[in-house]
Amino acid sequence: MPFICENVECRAVLARGQVRSSHEDNGWCFYCPDCNTRNELKNIGAPDGPVELVQPERSQPPHRVIATARALDDGRYAAQLRVQRALAVKGTYAVEEHWDELGVFPDAQAAVAHAKSFATDLLERRA
Ligand SMILES: [Zn+2]
Incomplete structure (x- = not known):
């Protein structure tokens, strides 16, 4: 699953290799390489296992x-x-x-x- 930028004017579809995820004080995220918008990520990996990042599900499009x-x-x-x-x-x-x-x-x-x-x-x- 690629990541999709949440910026309504961008919506870049990004292969995972294209983005660098980072862990900040308020959680995981990546910055869109096209527009630099901060995109939230969620770690769904097991607490003691490797980190597995997904984009949070939205109830509606951004x-x-x-x-x-x-x-x-x-x-x-x-x-x-x-x-x-x-x-x-x-x-x-x-x-x-x-x-x-x-x-x-x-x-x-x-x-x-x-x-x-x-x-x-x-x-x-x-x-
Ligand atoms: Zn973007």
């Missing part, structure tokens, strides 16, 4: 949430959101959902926070 605030003419901010979902196997991201104006807020931070929480709800609902 996704990327891009929450932004767009300044409006009246000084307020519209919450904008893009959600990119990767293909289950490889290739660039498959679907992008886009909301241009989820609501209007007095400041940029509130608009971004709203877009993020909207994304969280959305992703939980479909998981």
Whole structure:
């Protein structure tokens, strides 16, 4: 089984010989040679046996949430959101959902926070 980069915009399929796994404080991982994204690994080897690394199973393909605030003419901010979902196997991201104006807020931070929480709800609902 090759490894697949979790970065939605990369999704490189990597033979095991192409990646160098490393053990960091928060567990095993490898860095994608194409995009340098940290990819989590799990050791499924027996506690006293050799290390056997696999990528953790995902309940859904990885996704990327891009929450932004767009300044409006009246000084307020519209919450904008893009959600990119990767293909289950490889290739660039498959679907992008886009909301241009989820609501209007007095400041940029509130608009971004709203877009993020909207994304969280959305992703939980479909998981
Ligand atoms: Zn990558």
